[in-house]
Amino acid sequence: MDASLVAGSEAAQSRDAVPGEFRLVLVTGPSGAGRTTAIRVLEDIGYETIDNIPLSLIPRLLEGTAPDRPVALGLDVRNRDFNATALIELIDGMVRDPGVSPMVVYLDCASPELIRRYSETRRRHPLAPDETPAEGIARELDLLTPIRVRADLLIDTTELSPHDLKAEIKRWFEPDRSGRLAVSLQSFSYRRGLPRGVDMVFDCRFLKNPHWNPALRALDGRDPAVQAFLAQDPNFAPFLDRVRDLVEFLLPAQVGEGKAHLAIGFGCTGGQHRSVAIAELMGSALAQAGWPVSKRHRELERKAGEMPGPADKVSVA
Structure with a gap:
């Protein structure tokens, strides 16, 4: 399960x-x-x-x-x-x-x-x-x-x-003797400030904003339509590739330093589209590479009324 x-x-x-x-x-x-x-x-x-x-x-x-x-x-x-x-x-x-x-x-x-x-x-x-x-x-x-x-x-x-x-x-x-470092990814809105405890943050606000597309405004970055829209931005793929390369370079180095967990934040204006999409795609890429990955979308939780309910399904390698 x-x-x-x-x-x-x-x-x-x-x-x-x-x-x-x-x-x-x-x-x-x-x-x-x-x-x-x-x-x-x-x-x-x-x-x-x-x-x-x-x-x-x-x-x-x-x-x-x-x-x-x-x-x-x-x-x-x-x-x-x-x-x-x-x-x-x-x-x-x-x-x-x-x-x-x-x-x-x-x-x-x-x-x-x-x-x-x-x-x-x-x-x-x-x-x-x-x-x-x-x-x-x-x-x-x-x-x-x-x-x-x-x-x-x-x-x-x-x-x-x-x-x-x-x-x-x-x-x-439990102490991890396998040497695999766990990665947590969090999307957030800069309006509400930086999330606590993150080790590094990437600003996604330079990407084209789906919020201004009436057909996408009510959706979020987990939706394929939003991700397809963002993929049309010429900066999107290079940004995702470079961030992934950087993170994949850093993870073994972090393991070498004795760390067992790395927390990364992705921020945009509203925390609904761009940062969520990047966190989702980055999580999938890292999980496919064999890293234990979890994801949290802070503003989507708050938008849902801040009431407990089923959390995002997470890719765990």
């Missing part, structure tokens, strides 16, 4: 080793999406794990000497002090701390599948103990929306079995 996966920035364990650095993975998502499974897998591959930890206790973990192995924390809306705004502020504070290497992992799942899972287990939803699971799921997804947008790695578990999810977690977090 194909994994639905999007990634936005470097995995905490994938950064170059820094003595004394606190490597921290925060795992969250709606109830029933697989958080407990993910936490158990991280524990199995060597992480120190704590599930369902109150937010108020996390700063205490950052005090003192960094542990000798990475830490993974499971965050659950059932905690009495859970607050999306407080969590984002906490994450931003960690990002500014040179001694902490944080990563937010969001396990996503479509509402119908969450409802199905609750109907099978016959459990009460923690946010709707006296109502239907559907009502609790809707509340939880609304509560988690700001965190989903802020996530560094988003894994859609809608079509994943527990076994599939375990494989995805291991693929991203």
Whole structure:
């Protein structure tokens, strides 16, 4: 079964080793999406794990000497002090701390599948103990929306079995002895600023803009019609070829430096056509060359209402 996966920035364990650095993975998502499974897998591959930890206790973990192995924390809306705004502020504070290497992992799942899972287990939803699971799921997804947008790695578990999810977690977090560096590609709009955690950025705004074609305006860069339109721009193919050549040149060098993950951003004015098309085509080319690739289209997610749903299908080599 194909994994639905999007990634936005470097995995905490994938950064170059820094003595004394606190490597921290925060795992969250709606109830029933697989958080407990993910936490158990991280524990199995060597992480120190704590599930369902109150937010108020996390700063205490950052005090003192960094542990000798990475830490993974499971965050659950059932905690009495859970607050999306407080969590984002906490994450931003960690990002500014040179001694902490944080990563937010969001396990996503479509509402119908969450409802199905609750109907099978016959459990009460923690946010709707006296109502239907559907009502609790809707509340939880609304509560988690700001965190989903802020996530560094988003894994859609809608079509994943527990076994599939375990494989995805291991693929991203288990030490890679094969020497294959994972690449994450993200499209974005310059209007909303640069995405967090990218290692390099390419500006696509010089390409002819499909937005001004009425037949293409409502489409996005994943659509063949948009890609065909862009292919008519004489700058399109040379740009794509040169960027691909540069990235393929850099990847082995990055592996040689000990990196396990490279995050690349492609930006345009609206983040809907040009940057999306380049990210899609670049992802296909790199996957065909044998590199593990994931893609995220930041503005398309926001345009969809910033609500959880099936993520982009990703080519994984």
